[in-house]
Amino acid sequence: MADSTHCVKLIESFVDSSSTPAQQAASIDAIAALVKNDMLTLESLVREMAMYLTTTDSFLRARGTLLLGELLACLASKPLESETVLSLIGFFTERLADWKALHGALIGCLALLRRKGNVGVVSSSKALAVAQSYLQNVQVQSLRQSDRKLCFELLGCLLERYPDDIVHLDDVLIPGICESIDGEKDPECLMLAFHIVEVLVHLYPDPTGPLASFATDLFENLSCYFPIHFTHPKGEDIDVKKEELSRTLMVAFASTPLFEPFAIPLLLEKLSSSLPLAKVESLKYLSYCSDKYGAARMAKHVKVIWSALKDIIYTSPESVLLLESEIVDGMSFQESHTVTEALILLQKVFCQNSDLLIDLIVIDEDIKKTVDSIYQFKEYTGIPLADKQRLHAVGSILYFSAKSSIGSCNRVFEAFFPCLINALGISAENSVALLSSPCNFGATYLCVELLAGCRALVVRTKGNATSNVIVQEAWCDILCTYSTSLTKLFSFTLITGVDGSTQNACLHSGVKGLQILATFPGDFSPISKSVYESILLKLISVVTGNCKDAFLWKLALKALVEVGSFVDKSEDTEKAQSFNAIVVDKIASFMLCDDLSMPLPLKLEIISSIGTTGLSYMQKFLQGLECSLLASLSGVYVRGDPENLEIATSLLECYSCDVLPWFDSIGGQEEVQFHFALTIWGQIGNILSFCASSQEQKLLSAAMTAMQYAVGRCLAENQTVIIDRAFGILLSTTSLPINDLMDEITSVKVEGYKSNDDLGCMSCREKWIISLFASVVAALRPQAHIANVKVILRLFLTTQLSGHVPSAQALGSIINKLPVKVENMDASNVFSLEDAIDLIFSSRVWSLCNEGPTNCSVARNNNETSIRNNLLIQSHAIEGLAWIGKGLLMRGHEKVKDLIVTLLSCLLSNHSEGSLPCTEQEFLCVMRSAADAFHILVSDSEACLNKRLHATIRPLYKQRLFSIVLPIILSLISKADSSIQRAMLYRAFANVVSGTPLSAVLSEAKKLIPILVDSLFVLSEDILNKDIVYCILLVLSGIMTDKKRSEVVEENAHIIVRRLIALMSYPHMMVIRETAIQCLTAMSELPHARIYPMRTQVLLSLLKTLDDPKRAVRLEAVKCRQACVSYMEFIYPQLPRVHIAIQSRHI
Amino acid sequence: MVAGLINANPIVYEKKERRPRTGSVVLEDEYAVESIDHMVVFSLTFLHHIRDIKDPEHPYSLEDLKVITEDAIEVDDKRSYVRVTFTPTVEHCSMATVIGLCLRVKLMRSLPSRYKVDIRVAPGTHATEAAVNKQLNDKERVAAALENPNLVDMVDDCLAPSFE
Structure with a gap:
């Protein structure tokens, strides 16, 4: 047992008004820990606290109650005796009447009521007592926000956990809840309040029960919040989002059908509001509520809802604004949010009261007027904007009417289809008379929308085995009668497109119509096989013949793709056969013949879009x-x-x-x-x-x-087959010295001779074969077996010396994937990684790299050209070694260290001694390729050694390289004696640093910054290094923007600033100047004492930069200057005078 | 300073759409000068400098209130000369000098030092036009004004949004 003095001290520290919140929290935790570990019982604690819980000093009482309440919240999972719970809940219930200690009492009640399972819960009679005390004593709306929130939580908890007991309180509960919600404005509390209403309503499912008499009051409380509108300024952080709150209110609205007589009129009233927000919200609520209230209750509102919806769909002000952007895609309007929601609601109403609604639509004057006046809308361009919109509205209404049910589809067909058919000029089956005049756009458009609705209906009912029923329906008969003429009509719209007389909108409708007719699903199709085939023929003839009209071509192709993927998914073999015969075969044969009438890119587009709809098609095209x-x-x-x-x-x-x-x-x-x-x-x-x-x-x-x-x-075994086949072809190529390479002795000789030739000597075929072979090797999986690794290695070693990069990459790939030697393996036929490394390290590539340019054997007794040649070969050898090194590095092999040492020795090869007839530039070339080898080592490559090509990649290999190379380079730099060597070392260093992930670089920031700054200085002297300079600058700025390293930057501030100022006028690359200025801007945030001495210098050089030829640089300069100036003015108010003095000299 | 607002109900105009910078950075020739003598482009650049300056009285930018428009700026790069003509919102606007000072400070901080900046009130838009013009283009008086901490605070406050 803990001693009581300790406990009392803890209690006092909590109750004491002078202790900080942190101390209070600590004492709560300490007491909770004591109780949890059974060092202290709750009874004894309460006894110790007795004075604080009952004193007349309301502050101490409140603190004491709060302590007990919060403690119980901490002990939610601690088992308690039932008597303890009983007495505690009794205490807190009583305390609810004490408004000064209410906060603690609410927390305590809530903590006890939330206890779960077998740890001791509050009995139902006590919960009832809590509810009664709460309803009797607590005036929710007179409390502060946090207490109100607790009150709502308590109510919610009671309703959810003790519904069966609470339900008997009906005559006080519902008015009590109404009262506590009334006037609430806080979003968090409202979330809880709305939820409470929802739960409450579910307690009284009986429509004639006690809820019925209170429904008016309850809804009145809810209705004043609709539509949810936040008056908070945006900056204030509120945890509750408007959307969430609105959703909760919506659920509360829809919680009981009893709300229907109040809710629907309210929503309809808000629907006519001029606020777009209110409109959208009302539509959403209406859709949701009509689902919950049920069809019977909604039936009486259908008429009003329809007229409201029609108004919105007909005259939505937003969609007028977006109207003119539509030309690209025919007659599709970009619909506003309101219209989208309205259409959703329309669908809902159709689902519930389809018959009532269709009655209204059929007799609707406005729709009738539009359909009757369809004769006027002959040409798309001639239609006034308002009429276009009306047409679009009627189109969507027809679409949804047809889609919703078989009955409404029949009605809408009977009412409007004959009129449309008349306008189109089709009177009977196979009427050809119409082909003389251009088709009526408006009628075509509406027709297509109607057909789209029918198709959607058939698709929807397909699963219900009612397809047989559909065939007997009236609309189906009508459609079948006219389908052939319709097809002809739609095809006709495409023909007129050739002479340019038709607008895109017309073409769009025509193609869409054809596509819909061709994709009626299942056994049901209004068109016969021959008509279907004629549609396909029409489309394919457009695609293969008419590439002048790009719009039509694209539309037709899209339609064919749709038809193709539809046919591929359905089980309709007859249609599939027709599609195969007409479309696929045609395209396949089209590819075969050398028809130059269509450009190849278009042909390939056809293949890749139609081919991807089905496997069998693509195989045919292949x-x-x-x-x-x-x-x-x-x-x-x-x-x-x-x-x-x-x-x-x-x-x-x-x-x-x-x-x-x-x-x-x-x-x-x-x-x-x-x-x-x-x-x-x-x-x-x-x-x-x-x-x-x-x-x-x-x-x-x-x-x-x-x-x-x-x-x-490919799979590994297939790769083996390919590599064998390729190797066979390689062998048969007589011009390549493969056969010599097979032999141990002659191979050395060949390597020596062959490498003297450069790439030009390779014949075209050799080059193809070697290159393709290299790309095969680079793509192999590690499991694939390569039969003649040794020969292949030798071959690549030879070819890469002549500067063939793919060979070098293939070498790296082989080294990366070869298996490691295993002890009990049959050594004779398995070529392991170790063998390969031995081979490479005894090859000429290796010796060339190790022997430095001055003491190469040829140099002494040969002429100038052969030395020059030798230097070239050497730099190729270095590049090859770099790729091999990359392969080793990525698999984490130790040998990579030797390789790095060799590369560095090439980099430092001293050329100054001896009087060779070659220019310095050529030596530099070798050194530079050694420095750039580090770029190859550390950067990612697309061509080989990546994940796609199955490389073995050890994690963090770049960091490994960084940690190997960094100390060596740093010590070499300090020892280097010639400026060229330094420059090359810096180049290598820059390559490594810029390729390493920033997080690794940051950890070494202290060491790196001086070197980075030096390398910026050295490298910026040569214009060829500008990309590298930029990379280093990025690394530097990365270090500078890292907050943790600011003291490192601070220490080196003066050298960094001096370098950045110099780079600000770097003439060769704009981004370098821009980044340098950005870095300076970032530096202005460093402590003032560091920056102040550099201020004048920075400001003066910024003056020059303001006249930079590039706009981006000038803008950055202005920003930087502002940052410097404002900061310094803040510290030293007299500074502006100095600053202005500098400027006014120039005014 | 001033008890009531000089112009309590200014008309706020719709902003002109800002033209995005043309051409991507990659394609540009590294050494090509984005020529300062290219009048339209460069005066736009200037606009980017001054159009965002805030009005001393209202939370609107000078562009919102049409105090500054694109046409009111003349640039001659060869002769290193800029002239800005601004239009106060009301004739007796005592803020005119402050606006002018803001313009001058902004341009001083943003232009190469070789420029001569000339700032004027549009003719006929201000009651004491001549006095204001004289005050704004007198370098001693500008320097003196900038030694007044209150004025500098005010100017900095107005300029703050233009640097974002």
Whole structure:
């Protein structure tokens, strides 16, 4: 047991008015901990507190009660004896009458009533007593906000947890609740209050019960909050959002049908308000409430609701404003929020009282007038704005009428369809007379909307097995009778489009109509097979023949895509056959023939949009695509044809951007990728001599991308097949020294000789084969088996020396994915990572990098060209080594350290001694490629070694490199003796730092800042380094904006500012100047003592920058200047004079 | 300072739409001068400087009240000369000098120092037009005004939104 003095001290510290809130909270926690651990019983605590709970000093009493209440809230899960609970709830119930201690009493009651399960709960009779005391004693609206909130919480808790007991209090409960809500204005309290009403209503489900007599009062309390409108200024933080509050009120409104006589008239009244907000809210509430009140109660309001809705849909002021932007997409209006909600409500009413509503619609004067005057709306452009809007409104009403039920569909068809048909000039089946005059736009539009509604109805009822019933319906008969003529009419609108006499809106309606007729689902279709086929023929003829009218072409293609995906989903085999025969075959054959009437990009768009609607279609197109790809490729290989070059390039791009990714996305189609890769290899294997072409590089890279994508998606075993096949072709290429590479002895010789040649010596075919082979290798999965790794490695080592980058990337990829040596493996046929590393480290690439340019063996006794050549090869070797290093680094191999040391030694290779006939520039080239090798190591590459191409990636590998390289470079920089070496070291450093994630850099900020600033100085001297300078500046600004490192920045403020000022006038790159000024602006927030000495200098150089040629820089300069000036004026009021003095010299 | 507002009910006009900067940064030639002699573009730039200045009396910008319009600014970059003509909202507006001072300080802080800035009240829009013009273009008096902490506070207050 805890000793009582400690306990008393804790109590006193809480009750004491002079202690801080933190101390009070601490003492509560301490007491709660004592009770929880059974060091103190509640009884003894209450005994200790007796004085505080009963004293006449109302402040102490209030604090004491609060202490007990809050303590109980902390002990929600602590089991308590039932007697304890009983006496405590008795106490708090009594205290509810004591308004001075009410806060604590409310908290205590709430804590006790909320207790759950077997930890000791309040009995129902006691809960009833709480409710009675509450209703009798608490005047909710006279309390402050926090207490009101507690009151509502208490009420809610009573209603939810003790409904069966509370329910008997009806004659006091409902008026009591009405009274406590009346006049409430706080959003949080209102949320609770609305919820209470909802729960309360559910307590009395009987419509004739006690609630009925109070419904008026209760609703009166709710109604004054509608529509929810916040008067708070925006800045004030309120936890409750307007939408949430509005939703809760809506639920309360709809909680009982008893509210219906009051709610609906109120909502209808607000609907006629001029406030858009009130309109939208009323519509939302009406939709929700009509669901809850039920069809019978709503029936009497249908007429009023309809007339209100019609007004909104007919004359919505908002949609008038947006009207003119519609031309692009035919007659579709951008609907305002109000209209959208109105249409939702219309649907609701249709669901409930479809017959009543359709009666009203059919006899509606306005609709009738619009439909009757449809003759006037012949041409889209001739229709006045208001009429367009009216047309649109009637269209949507017809659509929803047809969609809602079979009965209303019949009625609306009977009422309006004949009139429309007359306006269109169709009198009977197969009437052809109409083709002489242009069709009536208004009638076409309404017709299409009506048809769309019918289609939606059929789709909706399809699951209910009523399709047989539909066929016998009246509207169905009418539609079937006219379907053929309608189809003709719609097709006709497309024909007139050719001579430009029809507007886009007309075309839109026509195409939409055709699409709807063609996609009636299931067994039910108003059109026969031949009509269906004629629709498809019409659309396909537009797509394949008429690419001059881009709008129509796009519409028709979109319609075909819709029809295609519909056919693909439905089980209708007859339609599928027709679609296949007419559309798919036509497009496939279209691809095969060398028809130049349509540009290739359009053809490819057709394929990628229609093909993606169904697997079988795409497979069919694939043959066509493949044929034309092979044909165009062979055209390029054999004749060097520039036309074919372009075709092949765009075909390959289509493969790698659209077709292959689509097959990938539907899954289970690896065969396609596999087949594609093999086909390309097969063709290359067959054609033995290539014709060199000047611009084939673009084609080659497109081919490599497609090949890489295809191989990357294949399964491992298929990849093995591809690589074997490719290797076979590689072997058969006699011009490549593969056979020599097979042999251990000759291979060294070959490496030596071959590498002296540059890329130009490789024949075109060799180059293709090597490049494609490299892209296959780069895309392999680690599980794929490569048969001749050793030979392949040697080959790539040779080719990459001639500057072939894909070879170097493939090398890195092999090294990244090779398996590690396992002890009990049969060593003879498995080539492990260790073997590969040995091979590389004994190769010429490695020795070239290690021997430095001055002491290479050739240098002494050979002429100038061969030395120059040698230097070139050396820089290629360094690049190759960088890719190999990247592979090693990403898998986290230790050897990467040796490699980094080698790269750094290349970077430092001293050229000054010896009198070689080469210029300094050429040595610099080698050093620079060594420095840039670090960029390769640390940056992400799209072409290889990424997740898509299955690279082995250890987490945090960039951070690892950073921690390896940083200490070495830092010590080398301090030791470096020539300026060139320093510059190169800084370059390497910059590459590493800018590629490393900022969080890693930040942890080393202290060490880095001086070096970063120095490197900015050194690198900004050479214009070629501008991108690197920008990267470093970004790193620096990253460090500066990190709040935690501000003391590091502070320490180095003077050197940073000096450097930034210099960069402010960096002439070669605008963003550098801009960023430098932004950094300076950020620096102005540093402590004044640090910045003050630099002030004049900064301001003066800013004066110059205000005259910068670039606008963005000038704007930044103004901002920076303002930041500097205002800050300094704040500290030193006399400063403006100095500052003005500087300026007024120039006025 | 002043007991009542000089113009209690100013007319607030609709703002002209701001033209976005043309051309993306990437495509631009690094060394091309975004020419200061290109009158329209550069006067717009100036507008970006002064159009956001707040009115001393009301929470509106000078542009809202049409005190400053795009046409009221003349720029000659070659001769390093700017002239701003502003229109006070009422004829006897005692805020005219403060507005003018705001304009001058803003331009001083935003323009290269080679510029000569000339600030005038539009002819016929102010009762003491000549006096105001003289006061605004007298560099000693401007300097003296800026040594008055109250005035500097007021000016800074007006300029604050234009730097955002």
